[in-house]
Amino acid sequence: MTALVRYTVSGLVRSQRYLPPALLFVTAVVVLTTNDFGPLVGSYAGCALAQFVCLVWLTITVVNTEDPIQRSMTAVAAGSSQRVLLASVVTALGACACLTVVGTVYPIWGGRHTVTGAAVAVGVGAQLVAGLAGIAVGLVCSRLVVPRPGYALVVALGLIGVLIVIPPVPPIGPVMRLLSSERAPEAMVGPLLVQFAIAAAMLVIATVVTQSVARRRE
Amino acid sequence: MSALRLRGVSKRYPGGAEVLTAVDLEVHPGDVIGVMGDNGSGKTTLLKILVGLSLPTAGTVSGRPPIVAYVPERFPSHHRMSALSYLRHMGRIRGLSTRTADALARELLDRLALAGGETTALRRLSKGNAQKVALAQALLVRPHLLVLDEPWSGLDASAHGVLGELIDEVAQAGGAVVFTDHRESVVAANASTGVRIDQGRVAPERLRSSTVHSGAAEVELVPGSDGPPAAVDWSALPGILEVRGRPGVVAVRVTDEHCDRVLFTAIRQGWSVASVRRTSWKPADAWDGGR
Missing domain, CATH: 3.30.70 (Alpha-Beta Plaits)
Incomplete structure (x- = not known):
């Protein structure tokens, strides 16, 4: 699995296609949090939202970098197409971790906040929830499920819209409301864990659905 | 190693007509099976089922050996990684160390005479050279089952002989080889057994001798x-x-x-x-x- 992830990361890095979503994230974080004087968790709400959108894009990029025929050769070499998909998910999770570091550290440096351990933990948690949800959406919008790029874009924008605009739909809406509330960061940890579990379940379901759709199409 | 067996295998793509109908096929270790058939007759689908990329809609596939290698008809890649770097990754995915993968990759590319060298990015390789890289990735670890889709198309004449040798080596080491080609002469010259696909049905084909003269x-x-x-x-x-x-x-x-x-x-x-x-x-x- 390590070799497969290394190969996936190497293909992504050399393609440079990770740059547009990564730069979008950095730009969003800088614009949203520089010189912010409000509560730190409020700054992190913006980072989580950016993380969600950028990870949808990044995940699609990770899966689509390899040509379908080349992907089938990789699948035969790796022993199954499932492993290749898992390597893509692990790569996207790695990207999520990198963006989370930026999205956690920059707001502390760029704004003026009272920094507490609980607030930072909430920031990390919120971005991970958004990241997992983003990877889940990205997978079902990848070429494996939606082969035509135009439709994939429409489906991706539709799903992003539903998850952001309709507040009761977990996990993005509830996390945004939680981080913008007046609650103490310590009191946010519990509800955040619930949303984390939902996002993780979304990712598992999206992986299974993507694999079974791709398998049926072959 | 037991034989790979296809029993009553049929394949229909979602929303399409049936591509394969009740195919029975046995692939034994050491076999070199040439699959003939016109364009669109289902050759590629059969190969994809053999390597496990495609699931049959009916029937069973049993006895697929652990090390399988697949060379598709085309090897399109947008990757900017070099041919050598790609083969190094493929070798590592198959469990080789970086050093062994490198050495084997160089040796194979040398035998196949990859023009333009091993440092050329995959996306810049010509069809024939990409085909050589695809062939090399399949042979980094000696496969139990080697499946090649129209392997002679796109290769230059000097590589034709090497391909024949490589197929031979896999078969002599106890591996099974299945390849497709629409020309009977090619199948006759390289395969021990021939089968023909016609409208999704597979039937054995008696191969003419590879040379014109008998004796x-x-x-x-x-x-x-x-x-x-x-x-x-x-x-x-x-x-x-x-x-x-x-x-x-x-x-x-x-x-x-x-x-x-x-x-x-x-x-x-x-x-x-x-x-x-x-x-x-x-x-x-x-x-x-x-x-």
Whole structure:
């Protein structure tokens, strides 16, 4: 699995296609949090939202970098197409971790906040929830499920819209409301864990659905 | 190693017509099976089912060996990684160390004479060169099952011979090889068994001899210039009718059909061909023979 992830990361890095979503994230974080004087968790709400959108894009990029025929050769070499998909998910999770570091550290440096351990933990948690949800959406919008790029874009924008605009739909809406509330960061940890579990379940379901759709199409 | 068995395998793509209908096929270790058929007859689908990329809609596939290698008809890549770097990754995915993968990749690319070198990015390779890289990735670890889709298309003439050798080596090491080609002559020259796909149904095909003339050739072999040759059990090779020897010379009589194979084996093992006696025999290109 390590070799497969290394190969996936190497293909992504050399393609440079990770740059547009990564730069979008950095730009969003800088614009949203520089010189912010409000509560730190409020700054992190913006980072989580950016993380969600950028990870949808990044995940699609990770899966689509390899040509379908080349992907089938990789699948035969790796022993199954499932492993290749898992390597893509692990790569996207790695990207999520990198963006989370930026999205956690920059707001502390760029704004003026009272920094507490609980607030930072909430920031990390919120971005991970958004990241997992983003990877889940990205997978079902990848070429494996939606082969035509135009439709994939429409489906991706539709799903992003539903998850952001309709507040009761977990996990993005509830996390945004939680981080913008007046609650103490310590009191946010519990509800955040619930949303984390939902996002993780979304990712598992999206992986299974993507694999079974791709398998049926072959 | 047991045989790979397809029993009553049918395949229908979602929303499409049936591509394969009730296919029965057995692939034994050491087999070289050539699959013939017109464009769109279902050859590629059959290969995809053999390697496990595609699931049959009906029927069963059993006994797929652990190490499978697949060379598709085209190898399109947008990757900017070099051919060597790609092969290094593929080797590591198959469990090789970086050093071993590198060494094997270089050796294979050398044999296949990858023009433009190993540092060329995959996306910049021509069709033929990309095909060589695809072939190399399949052979980094000797496969139990090697599946090749139209492997001769796009390869230059010098690589044709190497491909035949590589197929031979896999089969002689106990691996099974299945390849497709629409030309009967190619299948006859390289396969031990032929099957034909027609409208989704697979039927065995009797192969014509790879050379036009029937009969035998008398081959005289002497040690090559690169030192003493390897000992070869000539009588164990297919098509051998007689083996005679006197000090420093081996003379074998072999059927036309297997003559090229015996020559290949001899040269690979360090022997030099001193003479081939047959008035009507000509060293026809194996992939063109019988046309």
